[in-house]
Structure formats: C-alpha cells, structure tokens
Amino acid sequence: MKKILVIGASGQIGTDLTVELRKQFGAENVIASDIKNACEDVMQGGSFEILDVMDRKKISEIIDKYNITEIYHLAAILSGNAEKNPKWAWDINMDSLFNILELSREKKIQKIFWPSSMGAFGISTPAVNTPQLTIMEPSTVYGISKLAGERWCEYYHHKYGLDIRSLRYPGLISWKTEAGGGTTDYAVEIFYEAIRSGNYECFLSEDIALPMMYMDDAVKATIMLMEAPAEKIKVRSSYNLGGISFTPKEIENEIKKYIPELKVSYKPDFRQAIAESWPRSISDEAAQKDWGWKHEYGLPKMVQVMIENIGKRKC
Ligand code: NAD
Ligand code: SER
Numbered sequence: 001m002k003k004i005l006v007i008g009a010s011g012q013i014g015t016d017l018t019v020e021l022r023k024q025f026g027a028e029n030v031i032a033s034d035i036k037n038a039c040e041d042v043m044q045g046g047s048f049e050i051l052d053v054m055d056r057k058k059i060s061e062i063i064d065k066y067n068i069t070e071i072y073h074l075a076a077i078l079s080g081n082a083e084k085n086p087k088w089a090w091d092i093n094m095d096s097l098f099n100i101l102e103l104s105r106e107k108k109i110q111k112i113f114w115p116s117s118m119g120a121f122g123i124s125t126p127a128v129n130t131p132q133l134t135i136m137e138p139s140t141v142y143g144i145s146k147l148a149g150e151r152w153c154e155y156y157h158h159k160y161g162l163d164i165r166s167l168r169y170p171g172l173i174s175w176k177t178e179a180g181g182g183t184t185d186y187a188v189e190i191f192y193e194a195i196r197s198g199n200y201e202c203f204l205s206e207d208i209a210l211p212m213m214y215m216d217d218a219v220k221a222t223i224m225l226m227e228a229p230a231e232k233i234k235v236r237s238s239y240n241l242g243g244i245s246f247t248p249k250e251i252e253n254e255i256k257k258y259i260p261e262l263k264v265s266y267k268p269d270f271r272q273a274i275a276e277s278w279p280r281s282i283s284d285e286a287a288q289k290d291w292g293w294k295h296e297y298g299l300p301k302m303v304q305v306m307i308e309n310i311g312k313r314k315c
Contacts, residue, residue, distance in 0.1 A: 001029070001067075001069070002025055002029055002069055002070060003029055003031070003066050003067050003068050003069050003070070004021055004025065004029060004030045004031065004068070004069070004070045004071070004072065005031050005033060005062060005063065005066065005068045005070070005071045005072070006018050006021065006030065006031070006032050006033065006071075006072045006074065007033050007034070007051065007053050007059075007071065007072065007073045007074060007075050007096075007100070008033075008034055008053070008073070008074030008075035008076070009032035009033055009034050009038055009042055009048070009074070010032075010034035010035075010036050010037060010038035010039070010042065010177075011034070011074060011075070011177065011180050012172060012174055012176075012177050012178070012179050012180050012188075012215075013074055013115070013169075013172060013174075013215070013218065013219075013222075014032070014034065014038070014042070014072075014074045015038060015039050015041065015042055015174075015176045015177045015315075016174055016176055016215045016216075016218075016219050017072065017074070017219050017222060017223075018030060018032045018038075018042050018045070018046075019041050019042065019045060020219045020223065021072075021223070022045050022046050024223065027045055027046035028046065028047075030046055030047075031046070031047045031048075031049060031062070031066050031068070032045075032046065032047065032048045032049070033048065033049040033050070033051035033062065034048075034050070034051065034075070035050065035051065035052050035053070035075070036050075037050075038315070039176060039177065039315035040315065041176070047066070049062055053073070053075045053092075053096040053099060053100075054091075054092065054095055054096060054099070056099045056102075056103065059099060059100070059103055060103055060107070063103065063107055063109070064107075068107075068109065069109065069110045069111070070109065070110055070111045070112070070113075070226070071100055071104060071109055071111075071112045071113070072112075072113040072222075072226075073096065073097065073100045073112065073113065073114045074115060075092075075096055076092065076093050076096070076115075076142075076145075077089035077092050077093060077142070077181070078142060078179075078180050078181040078182035078183075079117075079119050079140055079142035079143070079181075079182050079183045079271075079274055080181050080182055080183055080185065080270075080271050080274070081180075081181030081182075082140065082141045082142040082145075082181075083140060083141065083142070083270060083274070086141040089141050089142065089145065090141055090144070090145055093142070093145035093146075093149065094145055094148065094149070097114060097149050097152060097153075098152075100112060100114065101152065101153075101156050101162065101164070104156075104162055104164070105156065105160050105162060109162075110163060111163045111164075111165065111226060112162065112163065112164040112165070113164075113165055113166070113222060113225070113226055114149065114153060114164060114165075114166050115166060115167055115168075115169055115222075115238075116146045116147075116149060116150050116166050116167065116168045116169075116237075116238035117142070117143070117146045117168055117169055118130075118168055118169070118170050118171075118210075118211055118278050118279055118282060119138060119140060119142050119143040119146055119183075119274075119278060120136055120138055120143050120146040120147040120150060120168060120238070121134070121136055121138065121143070121277075121278055121279050122135075122136060122137035122138040122139050122143060122277050123137070123139060123276070123277045124137045125137070125279060126279075127278075127279050127280045127281075128279070128280050128281055129281050129282070129283045130240065130279040130281070130282045130283060131240075131283050131285075132235065132239070132240050132283070132285070132286040138277070139277050140274055140277070143277075146168075146238075150166065150237040150238045151237065153166055153236065153237060153238070154236045154237045157236040158236070163230055164236070165225050165226060165233055165236075166237065166238035166239065167218075167221060167222060167225060167238060167239050167241050167287075168238045168239065168240050168241055168282075169213065169218055169241055170184075170210070170211035170212050170213050170241060170242065170243045170282060171183070171184025171187060171210055171211065171212040171213070172184070172212070172213055172214075172215055172218050173187050173188055173212055173213070173214050173215060173302060173306065174188065174214070174215030175188075175191065175306055175309045175310045175312070175313055176215075176313060176315070177313075177315060178192070183204075183210075183271045183274045183275050183278070184210055184212060184275075186202050186203055186204055186248060187210075187212055187248075187251055190202065190248075190251060190252065190255065190264070191255065191306050191307070191310050192310065194255050194259050194262045195259075195310055195311060198259070198261050198262055198263060199262075199263045199264075199265075200262070200263075200264045200265075201264075201265050201266075201267050202248050202252075202264055202265070202266050202267070203267065203268060203269045203271050203272070204248055204266070204268055204271060204272055204275050205248070205266055205268045205272060206247060206248050206249040206252075206264075206266045207247050207248075207249060208247060208248065208272070208275050208276065209245050209246060209247045209250075209280045209281070210245065210246075210247075210275055210278060210279075210280070211242060211243055211244070211245050211278075211279060211280075211281055211282045212243055212244055212245065212246060213241065213243030213244065213295060213297070214243075214296075214297035214301075214302040214305065214306075216296070216297065216305075217243060217295045217296055217297050218241070218243075220296075221241055221287070221293055221295075224291060224292070224293065225239065225287075225291060225293075228290075228291040228292075232290050232291045233290065233291070234286070234290050235286055235290065239284065239286055239287045239290075239293075240282050240283060240284045240285075240286060240287065241282070241284050241287060241293070241295075242281065242282040242283060242284040242295070243282075243284075243295050243297075244295070244297070244298055244299055244302070245280060245281040245282075246299050248264070248266065250299065251299065251303065252264045254299055254300060254303040255303055255307070257303075258303070258304075258307045259307075
C-alpha cells in the first residue's frame with residue numbers, strides 16, 4: 001500500500017501536487033505537512049501535520065505513525081529569498097535534504113522525490129536549449145544548493161540503492177497560491193496585479209526570456225516520473241524540464257488580450273542578475289526519451305487558464 005508524505009505542502013507546488021496525489025492515490029494515502037498551515041483544499045482534503053523539516057526526530061515519528069512508503073520533499077528557500085540570507089538558505093536546503101536521505105535509507109522508504117531547478121545552471125552554461133549534461137557553475141546560493149543536492153541524490157542512489165528521483169523545474173506558474181520568493185515570481189505576480197490594480201512593476205527587464213511551465217504540466221511530470229518503472233530512470237541527478245520560454249514583455253502582451261488596460265513598468269532589481277545567469281530555454285529530450293515526457297501548455301493557453309482561475313484563489 002502506497003502512503004505518501006508531502007513536505008512543503010503549503011507552498012506553490014505542494015498545494016497543487018497534494019490535491020492531485022490525493023485524487024490519484026486516495027486522500028487517506030497522502031499526508032500533507034509544512035511548517036505553516038496550508039490552503040483549505042490541502043488542510044481539509046486529508047491528514048495534515050505541522051512539521052519543520054529540520055526536525056529529524058519529528059519526521060521520523062510521522063513516517064512511523066503513517067507507515068510512509070514515499071516522500072515528496074518540496075520544502076526549500078527559493079532563489080530571491082536565499083540571496084537575502086545565504087547561510088540560512090544553505091542550511092535549510094541542504095540539511096533538510098540530508099534529513100530525508102538519511103531517514104529514507106534507515107526506514108527503507110521506497111521512493112523519494114526532490115526537486116532541483118534551472119537555477120542549478122550558471123552563466124557559463126549554454127543558454128539556449130540547454131542540454132541535460134553541460135557546464136554547471138551556479139552563482140547563487142540557491143543554485144549551489146540545488147547542484148550539490150543533485151550530486152547527493154545520485155550518490156545515495158549509487159551507494160545505497162535509494163530510489164530518489166528529481167526534476168530541474170523551470171519557473172512555475174499557478175493560481176492557487178502566491179509564488180514563494182523566486183526570480184520567476186514576476187510571471188505569477190503580474191496576474192494578481194492585473195486583476196487587483198491593473199498596474200504591475202516588474203523586477204526583471206522586459207526582454208529577459210526564461211524557461212517557464214504551467215503548474216498542471218509540472219504536477220503531471222512529477223507524478224509521471226515517480227510512477228515510471230525504475231529501469232526507465234536513467235538520470236539519477238535530475239532531469240531537465242523545458243516547458244515554454246517567454247520574456248516579461250511577451251506575457252504582458254498576452255495578458256493584455258484579456259485586460260487591455262493593464263499597465264506594466266520595468267524596474268530590474270537584484271533578481272535581474274540571477275535571471276541573466278539562468279538559461280533562456282531548456283532541452284528536455286532526456287525526459288522525453290526515458291519516460292515519455294511531453295508538456296501541454298503553451299503561452300496563450302497558460303494565460304487563458306490563469307485569467308479564468310486567478311479570481312478563485314482561496315489562500
Ligand atoms: P514555496 O516557497 O512556495 O513552498 C515551499 C514550502 O516549504 C512553503 O510552504 C514553506 O512554508 C515550506 N517550508 C519552508 N521551510 C520549511 C521547513 N523548515 N519545514 C517545513 N516546511 C518548510 O516553494 P515552491 O515553489 O512550492 O517550491 C517547492 C520546491 O520546488 C523547492 O524545492 C523549489 O526549490 C523547487 N522549485 C520551484 C520552482 C518554482 O518556480 N516554484 C522552480 C524550480 C524549483
Ligand atoms: N522559480 C524558482 C526561482 O525563481 C526557480 O527555481 O527561484
């Protein structure tokens with residue numbers, strides 16, 4: 001019997017992923033947890049535990065209490081917030097991963113998911129159609145922690161046989177929760193401000209393209225990867241995930257098809273340098289070949305769904 005623990009279930013990905021996991025595997029089989037309360041959908045849709053992922057003893061108790069067989073470890077400090085307090089972010093991103101790796105080994109957890117990011121790439125990485133295997137010299141504390149995490153995931157797989165799987169998500173766009181302090185957050189905030197005030201000041205320049213993905217695609221890729229037979233998972237560091245690629249100006253123009261009165265100004269801050277160090281577009285050929293990945297949402301469809309749903313947000 002599959003019993004899943006989601007750590008970081010109150011966040012941008014955790015909210016949508018928890019709801020979908022419960023739909024597919026049964027509400028009673030998916031335990032959500034976070035250091036803070038979640039949306040109504042997550043809190044009322046099944047068991048929820050307040051859990052600090054730095055507290056190894058408490059994680060161990062929860063694994064035993066629910067007979068957990070799979071863990072999705074999503075808790076992390078994202079790129080923008082991490083730059084404001086690098087050592088704190090490093091400790092959370094790395095120590096939490098070690099807690100999960102060690103406990104999974106000890107308690108023979110069958111499968112683990114841990115997300116990496118396009119932030120693991122750096123300025124010396126080929127920026128267009130970035131390949132799976134390439135130069136990786138991240139310049140942010142977030143990227144360094146993701147690259148180090150990837151190496152540790154592969155190490156635990158080879159050394160201890162841990163079935164840990166990972167995706168390098170691009171920037172994710174969704175409407176159920178606000179984004180969690182990253183460099184790609186502008187592409188979520190712009191929708192909220194378009195509806196709320198009709199004005200948005202973007203913290204990136206209008207012409208910086210970044211790889212992005214609508215949340216439904218990201219959730220689908222995550223569950224597909226986790227449900228794929230182990231022999232199909234050839235990459236044990238982290239799979240590239242490409243999605244779509246657009247600039248702030250391009251998303252502004254697409255939103256204006258629905259809200260023509262939207263006014264966007266551009267005032268790049270410290271996150272511009274982070275964005276410039278990341279790829280413009282990413283190749284996810286390895287994911288396509290190994291476990292059949294294909295994204296569904298392009299920019300027009302994603303904007304349409306966001307506009308239709310953004311007003312329904314409950315948290
Ligand atoms: P988020 O900030 O929205 O959510 C993270 C959640 O972790 C929050 O609910 C937070 O309360 C929780 N958390 C923080 N510290 C914790 C602790 N000590 N104990 C327990 N919970 C704690 O982030 P997200 O966007 O949902 O990202 C989830 C994962 O996906 C992260 O590892 C992130 O690096 C990765 N990722 C996200 C994106 C994106 O665009 N959202 C892109 C690439 C990778
Ligand atoms: N969306 C994330 C961030 O900007 C990318 O990992 O931090």
